[in-house]
Amino acid sequence: VEALASADEKKATVVDAPSDDKSSETEEILTAPPPAVESVSASFAEDVAADDTPMSILAEQEDDDDEGDEDEEEFREHEVLGIFDLDDDEEEEELASARRRRAKRGSPVPPSGPRSQRRGEVAVIAEPEPEPEPEGPPETIEQAARVFGVDHLYPEQKKVIEHALEGGDALVVLPTGYGKSACFQIPALLLPKPVVVISPLLALIEDQVKNMEARGIPVVRFDGTIRGKARKAVIERIEQGGNLLVMTTPESLANDELLVALFKSGISLFAVDEAHCASEWGHDFRPAYLRIGTLLERYGRPPIMALTATATESVREDLVRILGLRDPLQVVASPHRANLCFEVIECAGDARLRALGRLVIRLRRPGIIYCSTTRDVDTVYGALKQMKIPANKYHGGMNGSERREQQEQFMRHGRRNVMVATSAFGLGIDKQDFRYVVHFQTPASVEQYVQEAGRVGRDGKRANCILLHDTVDRNIHEFLLSQSRTSPSQLYQVAGALAAYVEEGREPDAIDLAASARVAQRVTQACVAMFETAGLLKIHQDKSIEALVTHDELKHSAKRLSEQLRTLRKQDNERLDALDRYAIAERCRGELLGEYFGIPIEEECGVCDVCRRQPARPASFFDPI
Numbered sequence: 188v189e190a191l192a193s194a195d196e197k198k199a200t201v202v203d204a205p206s207d208d209k210s211s212e213t214e215e216i217l218t219a220p221p222p223a224v225e226s227v228s229a230s231f232a233e234d235v236a237a238d239d240t241p242m243s244i245l246a247e248q249e250d251d252d253d254e255g256d257e258d259e260e261e262f263r264e265h266e267v268l269g270i271f272d273l274d275d276d277e278e279e280e281e282l283a284s285a286r287r288r289r290a291k292r293g294s295p296v297p298p299s300g301p302r303s304q305r306r307g308e309v310a311v312i313a314e315p316e317p318e319p320e321p322e323g324p325p326e327t328i329e330q331a332a333r334v335f336g337v338d339h340l341y342p343e344q345k346k347v348i349e350h351a352l353e354g355g356d357a358l359v360v361l362p363t364g365y366g367k368s369a370c371f372q373i374p375a376l377l378l379p380k381p382v383v384v385i386s387p388l389l390a391l392i393e394d395q396v397k398n399m400e401a402r403g404i405p406v407v408r409f410d411g412t413i414r415g416k417a418r419k420a421v422i423e424r425i426e427q428g429g430n431l432l433v434m435t436t437p438e439s440l441a442n443d444e445l446l447v448a449l450f451k452s453g454i455s456l457f458a459v460d461e462a463h464c465a466s467e468w469g470h471d472f473r474p475a476y477l478r479i480g481t482l483l484e485r486y487g488r489p490p491i492m493a494l495t496a497t498a499t500e501s502v503r504e505d506l507v508r509i510l511g512l513r514d515p516l517q518v519v520a521s522p523h524r525a526n527l528c529f530e531v532i533e534c535a536g537d538a539r540l541r542a543l544g545r546l547v548i549r550l551r552r553p554g555i556i557y558c559s560t561t562r563d564v565d566t567v568y569g570a571l572k573q574m575k576i577p578a579n580k581y582h583g584g585m586n587g588s589e590r591r592e593q594q595e596q597f598m599r600h601g602r603r604n605v606m607v608a609t610s611a612f613g614l615g616i617d618k619q620d621f622r623y624v625v626h627f628q629t630p631a632s633v634e635q636y637v638q639e640a641g642r643v644g645r646d647g648k649r650a651n652c653i654l655l656h657d658t659v660d661r662n663i664h665e666f667l668l669s670q671s672r673t674s675p676s677q678l679y680q681v682a683g684a685l686a687a688y689v690e691e692g693r694e695p696d697a698i699d700l701a702a703s704a705r706v707a708q709r710v711t712q713a714c715v716a717m718f719e720t721a722g723l724l725k726i727h728q729d730k731s732i733e734a735l736v737t738h739d740e741l742k743h744s745a746k747r748l749s750e751q752l753r754t755l756r757k758q759d760n761e762r763l764d765a766l767d768r769y770a771i772a773e774r775c776r777g778e779l780l781g782e783y784f785g786i787p788i789e790e791e792c793g794v795c796d797v798c799r800r801q802p803a804r805p806a807s808f809f810d811p812i
Contacts, residue, residue: 324430325377326377328340328345328348328349328377331374331377332369332373334402334404335369335372335373335402337369337373340366340369341361341365341366341520343359343365343520344361344365344366344369346516346518347370347492348369348373348374351374351378351456351492352378355490355515356491356492356513356514356516357370357492357493357515357516357517358462358493358503358515358516359493359518360494360495360496360497360503360517360519360520360784361494361518361520362496362520362522362523362524362637363637363638363639363640363641363642364524364642364644364645365496367460367494368395368460370492371384371456371458371460371492371494372404372432374455374456375404375405375430375455375456376404376430377430378430378455378456379429379455380428380429380452380453380454380455381425381429381430381432381433381449381452381453381454381455382431382433382454382456382457382458383454383458384432384433384434384435384460385435385436385437385440385457385458385459385479386434386435386461387436387464387476388461388614389410389412390614391460391614392408392410392434392435393408395434396408396434404432405429405430405431406431406433406434407421407424407425407431407433407434408421408433408435409422409425409434409439409442410435410436411436411439418444422444425445425448425449425451425452426448426451426452427452428452428453429452431452433449436475437473437475437478437479437720440479441478441722446486450487454487455489455490456489456490456491456492457489457490457491458491458493459476459491459492459493459494459510460494462476462493462495462498462506462510463495463497463498463502463634465477465480465510466501466505466506466509473720476509477509477721478722479509479510480510480511483511484511488511491510496522496637496638496641497633497634497637498519498784499785500785503517503519519784520786521780521784521786521788522637522780522781522784523637523777523780523781523788523792525794526644526647526648526649526650527640527643527644527650527794528650528651528794528795528796529640529777529792529795530651530652530795530796530801531653531769532654532655532656532804533656533657533770534655534656534657534809538809539655539657540566540570541808541811541812542655542804542808542809543556543567543570543625543655544574544812545808545812546623546653547571547574547576547625548574548576550651551623552577552603552605553597553602553603553604553605553621553622554605554622554625555605555608555613555621555623555624555642555643556605556606556607556624556625556626556627557610557626557627557630557639558607558608558609558627558628559628559630559660559663559664560663561582561583563628564580564582564607564608564609565580565582568580571605571607574812577602577604577605578604578605579593579594579596579604579605579606579607580607580608581593581594581606581607581608581609581611581612582609582612583609583611598618610630610639613639619646620646620648621642621643621644621645621650622643622644622648622650622651623650623651623652623653624642624643624650624652625651625653626639626653626655628655628660629654629656629657629660629664629766629767629770631762631763632759632762632763632766633766633769633780633783634762636654636766637780640652656770658767661763661767664759664763665759668756668759673710673713673752674752675750675752676749678745678748679745679746679749680705680706681704681710681714681715681718681745682714682718682742682745682746683704683742683745684703685700685704685718685734685741686734686738686741686742688734689734689738689741690738694732694733695731695732696730696731696732697711697712697715697730697732700732715732717748718745718748721744721748722735723735723736723741765783773797774797775791775792775797775798776792776795776796776798777791777792777795778791
């Protein structure tokens with residue numbers, strides 16, 4: 188300690204990690220007059236004498252921290268639960284032991300890395316030497332990657348980026364958390380003309396634009412929310428060309444303003460994000476994506492990169508055809524990442540909530556709990572609050588400001604809360620240290636399950652992906668899908684009524700159209716929305732509906748959409764069957780996921796519940812808490 192104090196007097200910095208609730212001892216350290224090092228050294232001595240705590244820790248953890256050593260009985264509970272204690276690995280234990288030995292000898296103790304960043308802690312660390320700033324724009328893939336904060340690229344990413352720089356088409360299937368965005372973001376800094384990115388969700392575009400603007404990367408967004416002077420400024424920037432990312436939607440791609448601006452600037456690459464939306468075999472089919480292939484011909488058919496996290500073999504074949512990819516490079520990685528520990532627990536009724544309670548008490552935070560309905564989100568959230576577990580919630584029944592507030596609280600640096608949400612939460616979320624995801628009910632498809640499970644463990648450390656399975660969960664999804672999918676016959680009825688108005692040269696509103704088609708107004712509005720996204724009609728400000736195609740074209744397009752809806756309903760049932768097979772199988776979970784997506788897995792994952800030969804939970808696991 189004396190040696191540390193002596194060294195600190197020469198050069199040291201007192202760092203206080205952000206904390207919502209500082210202890211009085213920490214406040215005294217922070218408000219005490221210089222020299223601060225003596226107070227810190229005294230605190231070191233008190234801590235070492237009291238409980239032999241690693242010397243980088245000077246303040247007690249908050250009650251909800253859930254860190255620290257656990258006694259032998261708790262370790263037995265973890266072993267029964269089959270839960271990995273992800274923070275107390277062998278390497279950290281060795282480091283902590285080494286620090287204690289150095290403290291007893293009176294040697295200087297180095298800072299403890301991640302532990303020194305915990306809330307409410309004060310650590311003495313040496314000032315880091317500033318790294319030299321690169322001069323000028325990046326010239327290599329590695330330099331461009333560092334601009335985005337990426338120190339290491341996966342071989343698959345580098346292969347795709349190199350192919351894009353050579354001007355070839357590519358179909359990229361990489362799991363969630365693998366860095367698909369880097370495949371088009373990095374080329375945008377190296378290619379001479381703009382890179383256009385097509386994305387289906389405005390929220391996802393907004394998040395990506397904010398992140399890139401924060402890094403000083405040239406980026407603009409062009410969609411229906413950009414109007415007036417802001418829209419004019421975006422068009423002018425696109426016309427200037429050069430290194431630029433243009434984020435847009437499939438609907439905005441048909442806009443003549445964007446077409447003219449990009450003709451002036453030229454295009455280096457078109458990237459189609461969430462490309463599975465273009466395939467009727469995909470789990471999230473969107474009619475607007477069907478027009479992308481035709482629209483790209485209007486733009487001079489530049490190189491195309493199609494990206495998705497979930498695509499079966501039939502979906503991949505469909506994407507090559509729909510987007511018109513020319514001899515594409517196909518990079519398809521396993522949907523199962525090696526650090527994800529998949530597990531299935533069979534439970535039903537009240538036992539499900541009890542099992543969830545025991546898991547949440549013991550699992551490392553932060554984590555995500557996905558529920559199928561907003562009612563279940565509210566129920567689980569209320570239970571966690573009663574258990575004094577810090578939690579947030581997110582679902583479509585909340586207004587925009589409430590969702591934003593809950594998400595910001597959950598994402599705040601240093602917070603280790605639990606997010607209870609529907610599938611509406613997660614797109615565009617870039618947080619590296621989620622330690623687990625629990626599905627309170629079985630999701631609607633393997634694709635959805637893999638995508639949501641892939642949001643944890645992005646820091647490369649082990650993370651738990653636990654599914655609470657019950658066969659009756661299928662009933663929930665069959666009901667929700669029946670409500671969300673328009674029937675083919677209803678779609679064709681609305682199309683026939685609209686075609687009659689076209690023949691008469693009239694423009695009805697949704698109420699008149701619903702009456703003519705003899706279909707409920709809610710269903711009519713859903714059909715009109717499908718026709719609009721497919722580019723068949725336009726809705727004016729007075730709510731009148733104008734057909735953009737002839738009578739015959741409208742009926743032909745409606746017939747095609749009806750056939751696609753029939754295919755979707757059939758695929759919905761097959762996906763539910765596949766997830767049930769996954770849940771009850773007694774084989775490696777990684778192998779099962781690979782087979783589903785048509786990707787051979789050479790060996791077992793070794794970390795799922797089947798590979799670890801985990802025994803069944805004892806009956807007490809489902810008892811009331």
